[in-house]
Amino acid sequence: MxxxxxxxxxxxxxxxxxxxxxxxxxxxxxxxxxxxxxxxxxxxxxxxxxxxxxxxxxxxxxxxxxxxxxxxxxxxxxxxxxxxxxxxxxxxxxxxxxxxxxxxxxxxxxxxxxxxxxxxxxxxxxxxxxxxxxxxxxxxxxxxxxxxxxxxxxxxxxxxxxxxxxxxxxxxxxxLNRLGPDPQRDSSDEAGQKFVDTITKKNTPIGLLLMDQSVVAGIGNVYRAEMLFRAGIDPYRPGKKITTDEAWALWRDWVYLLEIGVQTGQMMTIDGLEGEDWRQAMAHRADRHWVYKREGLPCKKCGTNIRLEEMANRKLYWCPSCQT
The missing domain is CATH 3.20.190.10 (MutM-like, N-terminal)
Incomplete structure (x- = not known):
């Protein structure tokens, strides 16, 4: 999708x-x-x-x-x-x-x-x-x-x-009233606060909340997996156990990653790439994502094999060592 x-x-x-x-x-x-x-x-x-x-x-x-x-x-x-x-x-x-x-x-x-x-x-x-x-x-x-x-x-x-x-x-x-905030339409602190307040009040796993379009608009399977890895958050952790600082970090990362996606057409989620490394990442999915579609392969940070599980009938990719 x-x-x-x-x-x-x-x-x-x-x-x-x-x-x-x-x-x-x-x-x-x-x-x-x-x-x-x-x-x-x-x-x-x-x-x-x-x-x-x-x-x-x-x-x-x-x-x-x-x-x-x-x-x-x-x-x-x-x-x-x-x-x-x-x-x-x-x-x-x-x-x-x-x-x-x-x-x-x-x-x-x-x-x-x-x-x-x-x-x-x-x-x-x-x-x-x-x-x-x-x-x-x-x-x-x-x-x-x-x-x-x-x-x-x-x-x-x-x-x-x-x-x-x-x-x-x-x-x-x-x-529109049924949709969560979209930072391409509104990246204000008010929109971010709405996201943070919704996340931190729910007992639902954060991996489900990020895919809920009434919580935040636009995130799908790829961004969900990559954002949670970048934040070091276990996708099964309940929203209530996400700290305010962590929730704000997720919002700001979504603002940042969405803008890159709009500008380039690629869901680029690895930072700091230059030159040929950047070109390789833009051309090959495996070089621009941390965990998405990398099940069974070693984590690029810690070496633990990336897991593939199902969460609400959608594929979930995550590193059990880096995401706690």
Missing amino acids: PEGHSVHRIARQFERNFVGHRVAVSSPQGRFADGAKALDGATLTEVWAVGKQMFMGFDDGAWLRIHLGMYGAWDFSGDIQMDATIASANGRMGQTNQRGTVFDDAGENSLTSIGAPRKTRVRMAEAEKESDVSAEFPPEPIGQVRVRLLTETVCADLRGPTACEVLSAEQVTAV
Whole structure:
């Protein structure tokens, strides 16, 4: 499932290419026909993400809420202009500055984003993939396209989302009220305090709390495992036994790691890498994570084998020696 940084990157793609334009909305698949009819011809005025959900506001007062879930993805085509906060394929922006293009071998949060503008097709989900296309614009829909958003120059096709619905402003507020803080939307001390207060009052294991979108928005399996390792915290320790200082450290680390993810497209969780070590880490998941997907391998700090267990039907990676 896409974690928070991926959804923010997608929102910024829409902000750059669609906001301020009238949008033709259709549902080639037919499952979103009524919703498409309600939005068709309106001007997109704002797009933003909270955690794993994206909200698109139109000038008629309607909102489109998208949750990609496990299988959802957006395909963009046309004269796409990549948002300046997203690393370009020429390595000119963000943490890729002067380091050249890096392609991830596992397809996880790939850096194969594009320069601006360029006639292309790019898929944005947990992994981003790019391919040049010479077909006429707009392209024929491929597969089960739930909704198509189309301007004169750019097309976006959505497949396989968990949620795709038209909401009123009041309904958007109701959804937001159920979500925990997202530091890309609000990194203030007030947002951090809300996170800290929620964590330290619950008897639920911290490994579950970090995945609870009502506690904090955007953290998934990768960030959960890596943040707890970086903090040296046992994922089974109850929230009530997390100290205030530890809770604040987790919040600040999420602010920090999420920004790196948005800027680079990679869930980079090992600090201090430079030169070829940095390039290796950006290209290979095993070189940029401490514990995620490293079950049975020795911990990079202490040598103890990394454990893989299940917590609420999700895979949990952790080091039983470093995390106490």
